[in-house]
Amino acid sequence: MGMGLGMDETFDAGFFVRWLEAAASAVDREAGRLTELDSAIGDADHGANLKRGFAAVAELLAEEPPATPGAVLVSAGRQLISTVGGASGPLYGTLLRRTGKALGEDRRVGRERLAEAFAVGVAAVSQLGGAQVGDKTMLDALTPAAEALRTSFGAARTAAEEGALATVPLQARKGRASYLGERSIGHQDPGATSSALLFAELAETARAEGAA
């Protein structure tokens, strides 16, 4: 850590625990905004659901910290499926679980390896929900973010934020918002917004360790 190793830097289980703890704080802080976005085109539970789920993740990881990055993500994903209560639970749960499985048993992983694993996780989310980029879902942020992570953590953060903003003019084609048809246009997707939040916290956690 902090040795200025740049692109050779690798991350242990503790890094992923710190990321998910930071994500839990961010979700807690932004729960009101997420619910506000969700009340425009959804059922106004996204903030409360994610807050409950990520708080349970942080609690679990504090009690039983797993030994590898993969195990941290698998454990967190399972906890999200168990505790969120809305569609974002199985979707984010699948993202983390499949990403974690793709990381295997290694005790340290590098950024490029993580980017490859995230691509597997994002594909699993697409398959589970039957959604593609452009459907006004979390995939509009996750897909470009996973791709940009091959370049840097900062690029992934920017790509996720831009992807979330790009959902505003889109018409929803999946989930409850799709029932609104054209009336879903003009609102930012709550799922893409929370995805951007997760990648922002990933970039912050990496920056705190001197990684870009």
Next chain:
Amino acid sequence: MSGAAPVGIVLVSHSAEVAASVAELAVGLAGGGGTAPILPAGGLPDGGLGTSAELILAAAEAVDGGAGVALLVDLGSAVLTVKALLAEGDELPEGARLVDAPFVEGAVAALVTASAGGDLDAVAAAASEAYAYRKE
């Protein structure tokens, strides 16, 4: 179609009341007593609207007699949660299956078929066939 245990059925809805009422309706229409096991898994543990993996897993375990469990779901997170649990591979009973069917009609068809001794394939097929019954 032997004397083996019947297929179990779990009804997953965002609402505890909807899941419980549809289960009650299915039991009534399937002939009252002596039906295959059917349980609701509706809403969140605190009574709110949503989908609870915990309630689904408990209901599936309770209705599982070894012949498989048919899970019928309403929409959105109910569908995605059951799919995610099935993908997990080690939490739902062996032979648990998400059945693609209309919730109310499918529940009735599934319970009638399971109570008559139909296996999981027959139960799933009967529930899915309920899609074909047009009302107009």
